[in-house]
Amino acid sequence: MKSIKKIFFVCAVLLLLMSQLQARAGEIEVFAAASLTDALNEIGAAYEKAGGDHVVFNFAASNTLDMQIKAGAPADIFFSADEAKMNDLEKAGLIAKETRQDLLSNSLVIIVPGDSPAILISAAQLASPVFKKIALGQPASVPAGIYAKAYLQKIGIWDQVSPHVIPSESVRAALAAVETGNVDAGIVYKTDALHSKKIKIAWEVPPAEGPAIAYPVALVQGSKNGAAAKKFLDYLRGPDALKIFEKYGFITKS
Amino acid sequence: MNADDAYVIGLTLLTAGLSTLLIFPFGIALAWLLARKNWPGKSLVETAVALPLVMPPVATGLILLNLLGRRGPIGVFLQSLFGTEIVFTWKAVVAAMAVMSFPFLIRTARIAFEEVDPRLEQVARTLGAKPARVFFTITLPLAFRGMIAGAVWAFARALGEFGATVLVAGNIPGRTTVLSVAIFSDIQLGNEGHAYRLMAVSAVLAFAAIIFSNQFSKWGAAR
Amino acid sequence: MKLCLKNLRLRQGTFLLETDLEIDGQVIGIFGSSGAGKTSLLEVVAGLRQPASAFVAIDDFVLADSSRRFSCAPEKRGLGYVPQDLALFPHLSVRKNLLYGCGRSRDTAPGIRLAHVAEVFEIASFLDGPVSALSGGQKQRVAFARALLVAPRLLLMDEPLASLDHDLKWKIIPYLKRIRDEFKIPMLYVSHSPAEVAELCDQVIVLRAGRCLRTSPPGDIFESAPSIILKPGIG
Numbered sequence: 001m002k003s004i005k006k007i008f009f010v011c012a013v014l015l016l017l018m019s020q021l022q023a024r025a026g027e028i029e030v031f032a033a034a035s036l037t038d039a040l041n042e043i044g045a046a047y048e049k050a051g052g053d054h055v056v057f058n059f060a061a062s063n064t065l066d067m068q069i070k071a072g073a074p075a076d077i078f079f080s081a082d083e084a085k086m087n088d089l090e091k092a093g094l095i096a097k098e099t100r101q102d103l104l105s106n107s108l109v110i111i112v113p114g115d116s117p118a119i120l121i122s123a124a125q126l127a128s129p130v131f132k133k134i135a136l137g138q139p140a141s142v143p144a145g146i147y148a149k150a151y152l153q154k155i156g157i158w159d160q161v162s163p164h165v166i167p168s169e170s171v172r173a174a175l176a177a178v179e180t181g182n183v184d185a186g187i188v189y190k191t192d193a194l195h196s197k198k199i200k201i202a203w204e205v206p207p208a209e210g211p212a213i214a215y216p217v218a219l220v221q222g223s224k225n226g227a228a229a230k231k232f233l234d235y236l237r238g239p240d241a242l243k244i245f246e247k248y249g250f251i252t253k254s
Numbered sequence: 255m256n257a258d259d260a261y262v263i264g265l266t267l268l269t270a271g272l273s274t275l276l277i278f279p280f281g282i283a284l285a286w287l288l289a290r291k292n293w294p295g296k297s298l299v300e301t302a303v304a305l306p307l308v309m310p311p312v313a314t315g316l317i318l319l320n321l322l323g324r325r326g327p328i329g330v331f332l333q334s335l336f337g338t339e340i341v342f343t344w345k346a347v348v349a350a351m352a353v354m355s356f357p358f359l360i361r362t363a364r365i366a367f368e369e370v371d372p373r374l375e376q377v378a379r380t381l382g383a384k385p386a387r388v389f390f391t392i393t394l395p396l397a398f399r400g401m402i403a404g405a406v407w408a409f410a411r412a413l414g415e416f417g418a419t420v421l422v423a424g425n426i427p428g429r430t431t432v433l434s435v436a437i438f439s440d441i442q443l444g445n446e447g448h449a450y451r452l453m454a455v456s457a458v459l460a461f462a463a464i465i466f467s468n469q470f471s472k473w474g475a476a477r
Numbered sequence: 478m479k480l481c482l483k484n485l486r487l488r489q490g491t492f493l494l495e496t497d498l499e500i501d502g503q504v505i506g507i508f509g510s511s512g513a514g515k516t517s518l519l520e521v522v523a524g525l526r527q528p529a530s531a532f533v534a535i536d537d538f539v540l541a542d543s544s545r546r547f548s549c550a551p552e553k554r555g556l557g558y559v560p561q562d563l564a565l566f567p568h569l570s571v572r573k574n575l576l577y578g579c580g581r582s583r584d585t586a587p588g589i590r591l592a593h594v595a596e597v598f599e600i601a602s603f604l605d606g607p608v609s610a611l612s613g614g615q616k617q618r619v620a621f622a623r624a625l626l627v628a629p630r631l632l633l634m635d636e637p638l639a640s641l642d643h644d645l646k647w648k649i650i651p652y653l654k655r656i657r658d659e660f661k662i663p664m665l666y667v668s669h670s671p672a673e674v675a676e677l678c679d680q681v682i683v684l685r686a687g688r689c690l691r692t693s694p695p696g697d698i699f700e701s702a703p704s705i706i707l708k709p710g711i712g
Contacts, residue, residue, distance in 0.1 A: 067444055133342060138425075141443050166342050166424050169442070182323045182341050373564045376525050379551040380558035381578030381627055391577075395568050 028229050029074055031058045031065040033081035033143065033215070034170040035106065035189045039248040040079070043241045052235065053228050061170035063141040069094055069220060076229035079103075079217040079236075081171075082143035086216040096219040099233060104215035105251040106189040108144075108151060110203040113181040120203040126152070126185060127160040134164045135177040135186035143213075144171035148187040150211040175199070189213075191249040207251065215250075258427070259436075263455060266433040269344060270412035273351035274405055277359055281408070282401055285363035286393070290372075307357045311417025318350060318422045346423035347430055351412035359408040366400020367393065399471060406467040413459055433459075478631065478663035479536050480505060480522075484543070487517060487528035494518060494528070494687040502680030504657055506695065507667045509684035515667040516561070518684065519633050522665060523558050524551035535631050557624030557632040557662075561639060563616055565608045571619055572604045578627035591626065597659070598622045598652055614645045618652060625660060632656065632664045638673055646673075653677055671699045 032040050037059045044055040058065065058075070066085040069075050070092060078095060080086045083102075089095045110126060112118045118130060126134065137145030145167065152158040168174040171188050178186040179198040186199075193201050217236060223229050235241055242252045287293075288300065306314045321328045322340045332338060340346045370393050378388045394401075416434035423430040425439060433456050440449035479501050487494040494514040507515045520526040522533060524540065527548060533540040538555075541548040566574050575591060595601040598618040603611065611619065617637065624632055637653070638646045654677070656662055668674050674681055675695045683690040683698060691698075 064442060067442065070444075166426060169425070180319070180323055181325050182319070371564065373560055373562060374566060376523075376551070377558055377560060377564040378566075378577065379525070380523050380554070380556055380633075381623070382552045383577070384550075384552055392566060 028053055028055045028076050028225055028232050029058065030055055030077045030079060030232070031060075031069060031073070031075040031220075032077075032079035033062045033065070034059050034172040035081055035144065035192055036079060036215070037172065038195055039191070039245050039250065043236065043244050046240060046244065047232060047235055050240075052232065053225075055232060059172075061137065061142045061144075063138075063143075064169070074224070075220045076223040076225050077217065077233060078220055079215065080143070081106075081213075081215055082146060083214055083216060084146070085143070086218060089220075090218075094221050096221050099230070100216055100218035101237070102214045102253060103217045103236065104245055105207070105253060106191055106213045106215065106249075107207045107251070108147060108187055108205040108210050108213070109190045109193045109201045110185060110187055110205075111175070111178050111193050111199045112185050112202045113178055113183075114198045114200055115181070116184070116200065118185070118202060123151075123155055123203050123205065124157055126203075127157040131161075131184040132164060133166050133183040133185075134161060135166045135168055135174040135183040137171045137174055138167040138169060139165065142168070142170060144174065144187070144189060147211045147213055151187075151205060151209075154209075154211075194249045259452070259455075261428060262431055262433055262436045262452070265344065265347075265431070266413060267459075269347045269432065270351055270409055270415075273348045273355060273412050274359075274409045276348065277352050277356050277408060278405055281356060281359035281404070282363055285360050285401075285404075286367050286389075288360070289364045289367035303357055303360050305357075306354050306418075311354060311415070312421055314353060315350060315418030315421030318346075318353060318418060322346060322349060322422060341422055342424045342426065342430065344423070344430055347419050347432060350418040350422050351415045354415050354418050355408035355411040358411050359404040362404030362407055363397070363401050366397040366404065369400070370396045402470055403467055406463055406470070410460055410463040413463070414456070478503065478505075479534075480631075480665070481532060481534040482518070482522075483532040485518075485521065485528055485531040485533070487514075487521060487526060487531075489517065492517075492687060494521075496682075496684075496689045498682065498689055498692055500680055500682060500692050502663075502678070504664045504666055504678045504680075506674040506678035506681040507665065507684060508669070508671070508674050508681050508698070510669055512686075513684040514687040515669075515684055516635055518682075519558075519635055519665065519667055522631075523556055523633055524549060524554050538630065555627075555630045557627055557629035559620045559624050559632070559634045559637055561635045561637075563620040565616055565620060565623075567608055569608070570605055571600065571608060571611070574608060574619060575604075575623050575626055577623065594622045594626055597655055613641060614648060617641065617645075617649055621652060621656065625656065625662065629662060632662050633667075634664055635667045636669070637666075638668070638670070650676060671695075675699050 030040065040057055044057060048054055062080045062082060062085040065078065066088055069078060069089060078086065078089065086095065086100065090097060090100070110120060110123060120126065136148045137143065139145040139149040149158060152161055166177060166183055168177055171192055174186045175188050175192045175196055177183045179196060185202065190204065193199060217233065219226070219229055219233060245252055288296070319341065320326050323329045324333070324339065329340060332340060340349060374392055375388050378392045383391065414434055416438065419432060420435050425431050425435045431439065433452060437449050437452045437456070440446065440452065479499065481499050482496050483499065485494065485496045492514070494517050496518070507518060509515050517526060521528055521531060522540065530543040531541050532543070539547070540554055566577065569577070595604060598621060600615065600618050600622060603615065608616070638649060641649060657664065657677070666674070666678055678695055680692060681695050681698055682692050
């Protein structure tokens with residue numbers, strides 16, 4: 001009997017500890033695209049310093065976040081890297097439509113490992129046999145991959161390039177692959193490229209030529225911290241946050 | 255079941271089979287050395303072999319990526335010798351499966367060797383058999399069932415390998431996507447129905463491996 | 478046969494086996510209680526244990542000489558070994574067990590052929606069956622026969638009768654005598670039973686706690702007493 005009591009006690013303690021691990025009241029959970037990692041971390045810290053609530057971020061590819069929110073993950077705000085995933089959630093009635101807004105844009109770049117001698121004088125040269133392995137986000141699901149494929153199709157080299165594609169599960173994973181030198185090139189957002197010192201930008205896609213990249217943000221329906229989350233959403237739209245986004249290379253629409 | 259699924263299942267079976275074949279001779283030799291001999295550095299080797307069992311598979315995958323990648327020592331060596339790259343190809347799948355399933359083979363085979371009564375080996379030597387003959391006529395036949403059981407466990411483990419494989423070989427449909435990775439992909443994309451179908455295949459394969467292993471033991475014992 | 482076990486030092490944890498003796502005999506007993514080092518001594522002679530120092534020789538054949546860092550490998554010593562648990566190979570038939578030592582490189586001596594040995598030890602009827610089907614006494618005889626068939630220069634027996642019941646002991650002893658008298662193979666016979674040693678051996682090494690107390694014929698060691706092996710037909 002003594003050992004049963006002990007087990008009860010241990011379980012009770014564990015449950016208590018676990019309950020503490022969940023977001024406390026006043027903590028805001030933001031599910032955001034991987035490419036927003038550095039900018040949002042800095043914004044979150046600035047927000048707290050300015051007296052705001054503690055913000056907890058979950059960074060991943062937007063399709064992963066989409067799936068997690070659909071499965072009931074406790075997100076307060078969803079910050080996606082493309083319209084499609086936000087539309088998906090809106091259709092499922094999981095976001096507060098009236099809070100949705102296109103906040104940012106980005107541009108694509110073609111990057112190569114830092115010690116690579118490759119130079120591109122046009123994007124079409126990506127089809128050259130020199131580039132045996134090219135890292136993209138999963139072209140079927142990851143926004144960065146979808147944008148990249150759209151662009152390559154537009155300039156007519158997708159069929160030549162696709163056998164060389166190494167799909168990654170997020171844009172940051174594609175960046176990492178180029179950093180390790182295990183691939184010859186990659187297509188990521190300009191903001192990701194600026195963030196890394198181990199790669200070189202070989203070609204910048206002019207925003208006018210590239211696909212229309214949009215970063216919509218919205219409040220998640222049924223969030224427990226609606227008021228606090230709305231306050232943070234307003235902060236994201238505010239001048240302090242936008243300045244930080246621009247610092248990291250994002251194009252702001254205000 | 256369509257052609258893509260058939261490819262995924264076929265790739266998984268082939269790479270798992272190849273990886274098991276590759277590790278088998280080394281595994282048996284090492285298992286015997288661990289069971290019967292003492293040498294300096296033995297505990298280091300024992301720990302190294304057990305690491306893939308205890309470390310998160312992605313951690314092992316990262317180590318493999320650093321070793322086998324373009325800038326890694328083994329990767330560079332293979333590049334200069336054969337002009338081939340391993341990462342992001344089926345060869346990396348085999349490598350990841352081999353590393354992750356190796357400890358399973360070693361554990362089972364080592365126990366099989368330890369269960370062979372050393373007295374039998376000693377008597378064989380007094381009867382005039384050199385150590386090599388003792389190994390092939392006494393030790394190996396008596397440890398055989400355990401060795402095969404070890405190989406089956408290793409194969410089953412290779413079938414389910416995910417963390418290290420996805421890191422070092424990626425998820426390239428039609429080239430390196432194995433069953434476990436395909437299931438994960440389906441979940442990521444929201445194709446749950448297809449994921450469940452692949453899971454069923456995975457379960458059937460696992461069942462088959464275990465049933466075979468049990469039958470083999472029974473057959474061996476009945477002799 | 479002359480057996481030399483000089484300068485022998487074998488350490489096993491806290492146990493130390495030390496002997497320095499020369500002994501002459503056809504069947505030499507090693508007598509002592511359990512833990513005295515009898516099996517270890519046998520294993521040293523067989524080459525299965527490497528002592529820190531030893532000079533081991535049978536007649537003119539040197540098995541080990543630590544001063545010259547020489548130790549003959551067990552498979553080259555030409556000895557027969559019957560361990561206490563018999564160690565018959567479970568995965569081989571009786572016949573394959575018996576013939577294991579008689580490879581291409583080992584010739585059986587004239588007079589020691591399988592058919593003859595099988596007849597002498599009365600094991601011919603189950604030669605092709607599995608070892609697992611044998612009774613205790615049958616297994617014993619197969620173990621003797623297997624060691625004999627390699628025509629050893631010396632047969633090492635470790636408590637061959639210890640696990641047998643009384644009646645069986647009496648049945649097996651004649652076979653041992655036949656090895657001594659008919660095949661004329663010298664034996665080194667380990668036992669803790671005074672009766673067995675008295676019955677079979679002409680010389681005895683008495684061991685206690687790893688040391689040889691004395692070597693002499695059994696008559697000098699044991700009080701003569703009515704044989705404590707029951708005669709057949711009684712009890």
